[in-house]
Amino acid sequence: MAITSANQLELLQTAEAVAREKMIDPGLVVEAMEESLARAAKSRYGSEMDIRVHIDRKTGKATFTRVRTVVEDDELENYQAEMTVQQAKQYMADPQVGQQYIEEVPPVEMGRIAAQSAKQVILQKVREAERDRQYEEFKDRAGTIINGVVKREEYGNVIVDVGAGEAILRRNEKIGRESYRPNDRIRCYIKDVRREPRGPQIFLSRTAPEFMAELFKMEVPEIYDGIIEIKAVARDPGSRAKIAVVSYDNSIDPVGACVGMRGSRVQAVVNELQGEKIDIIPWSDDMPTFLVNALQPAEVSKVVLDEEAGKIEVVVPEEQLSLAIGRRGQNVRLASQLTGLDIDIMTEEEESARRQKEFEARTQLFMDTLDLDEFFAQLLVSEGFTNLEEVAYVDLDELLVIDGVDESTAEELQARARDYLEAQAKAALDNARELGVEDSLVEFDGLTPQMIEALAKDGIKTLEDFATCADWELAGGWTSVDGERVKDDGILEPFDVSLEEAQNMVMTARILLGWVDPAELETEEDEEGTEPSDEDATDAEAGA
Incomplete structure (x- = not known):
């Protein structure tokens, strides 16, 4: 079929129809047609020729041209698409290197193979344009909730129709006991959008902590308006979750607002998450206070925070230990995720035993190094002295407050401590030099x-x-x-x-x-x- 024999407007009509169906720019479809016609022409005239096709956007007329570029004599490689300055003088008055000579060539007959090739080029270009459109549409929607329809399930992964394309809900992003059938409606969190060779990949999640936060934002107007902020979320998907909230309006209770009248708001989130139990916790700047709230419903007796190590010790009554830890460690694990700290839980009896052990170790240290009896060593430990450096270099007045210690006794204690430390320092330095x-x-x-x-x-x-x-x-x-x-x-x-x-x-x-x-x-x-x-x-x- 020759292009000239076809209705020239048919090309534009086809481009418009494809563009409407795929929701892409008609100009991209016309460009794909131009490229496909150029390929067909090259198969007729020779693949080494630089054949270009231009389709008039108003009339639909296709113009075929051959382009040859002027090059230096020693750079001539493809005589079909290039020519020297001397050769160009036959066609141009004053040819310069880099100039192009363009001549129109007759339209080609579109054989069956050429037509099939043209169709493949157009389809490929349309697919690429469609992928670009999908990526541009979804790249800014990462971090939001989307509604979709289940299309099929592949190896445990759910393929979801999200309107302008397909998204994937991976097996490890599903809540454990969930199962879906084709045409089921599903609500998910857009976790990531990536541009990949086979098209934009939209990754969904129902287990992400952010999914719960976004659900609360939809159900609680105060969160959407910024009056209440979600500070942290920790989830054991499908089982239990903890969410920390803070209110920037003293007249609004953050926990009560999230729970809603008769629990209506939190219940809507629970239903979406397949019955996942949710603990709503008031957030606090003071980490120990926040941790006490996070370990609810367990009662906490004492909290010791080690900020440098990122650890926190929690002391609870014996009867509260199992409640604080939770089934399979769930409660303490979620509290740890919520606070970002390693939590070490112990009973009051265990904490007392540990403190007693530390007391005995320090007492023994002072007895061995300062040549003191047990009673005197215990007095030092009771006053808060933990090592020899503190005894040796502390202000003398701090030793004088100990019952039974006068100035001479205090000076003797410091002298013994310094002598011992100096002997240790000399031995360490001698050993280092030997090494x-x-x-x-x-x-x-x-x-x-x-x-x-x-x-x-x-x-x-x-x-x-x-x-x-x-x-x-x-x-x-x-x-x-x-x-x-x-x-x-x-x-x-x-x-x-x-x-x-x-x-x-x-x-x-x-x-x-x-x-x-x-x-x-x-x-x-x-x-x-x-x-x-x-x-x-x-x-x-x-x-x-």
Whole structure:
């Protein structure tokens, strides 16, 4: 079939029909037709030719042209699509390198194979345009809830029709006991939208904590209006969940607003989540208070927070232990997710036994190192002394408040403590030198002999070795592995060296060695250390 023999407007009518059906720009369909006709022409005239087709957007007339580019003599490679300056003089008055000579060629006859090839090109272009449209439509909808219709199930994954395309609800994103049949309506959270070779992939979830937060936003107008904020959500999908809320209006109870009249609001969320039990908890800036709320319905006797380690110890009465832990550890696990802290739960009896053990260990330390009897050592521990450094270097008046301790006794205690510490320091330094520690590390300010010995045992024997250490290697830290916090032991962690102190020592060592220019460091700090505005500070507090 020759193009010229066909109704020229038919091309435009076809393009319009395809564009309406696929909801894409008609111009993209026309461009695909132009490309397909150009391919057909190349199969007729030769694949090395640069054949181009232009379809008039008003009349539908297709114009076939051959393009040849002027190149240098030594750069001529494809004589069908290129020509030298000398050859171009036959067609052009003053040819220049880079100019193009365009001539019209007769339209081609569209054979069966050419027509099929043209159809494939058009379909491919239409698919690409459709994928781009779907991606642009959904990329900004990640993090929202969408309603869809179940199309089919493949290997446990549910394919959902979301109107302008298909989305996938993976098996691990379904609530455990849920099952779906074709044409069932489903509500999901858009977890991610990615552009992939086979088209945009829309990943849905019903187990994400954000799904519950968005459901509450739909059911509770105060959350939608920003009067109440959801600060944290922890879920055991299909079983139980905890959600922490705070109100910015003192006249509105955040928990009551989320529960609703006779539980209507929370019940609507529970029904959507297949009966998942939800604990609504008031959020608090004070972490121990927040944790006590998070462990409800269990009662808590005492909370001890270790912010640096990200751990918290909770003491509960014996009869409350099983309630605090929950079935299969569910209650404490959800409370841990909600607060972002590792929670160690113990009974009052266990806590008392641990404190007694610590008391006995400190008592024994003072008895062995200061040559004291048990009663006197217990007096020191009772007054809050935990180590020899405190005894040796504390202000004398703090020892004089102990019953039975006069000035001479206090001075004798401090002298014994200092003598013992000095002997320990000398032994540690001698041992470090035997291990090969150099003077550059010994003379470095901030390291005690015991620290130097610990570094030497770990193979760090020079200032250069020390300067290559990472701060967490020295001070220790916590990392997340498979969603669980794992402790990284630091070389200097037994000496209570903080992460900030480790950073400062390592940077000082690098400056001394000339690895870092202090002037450049100050410039970087000035650039980064701009004062945050009140609005930024508010945002930072909200993000925390």
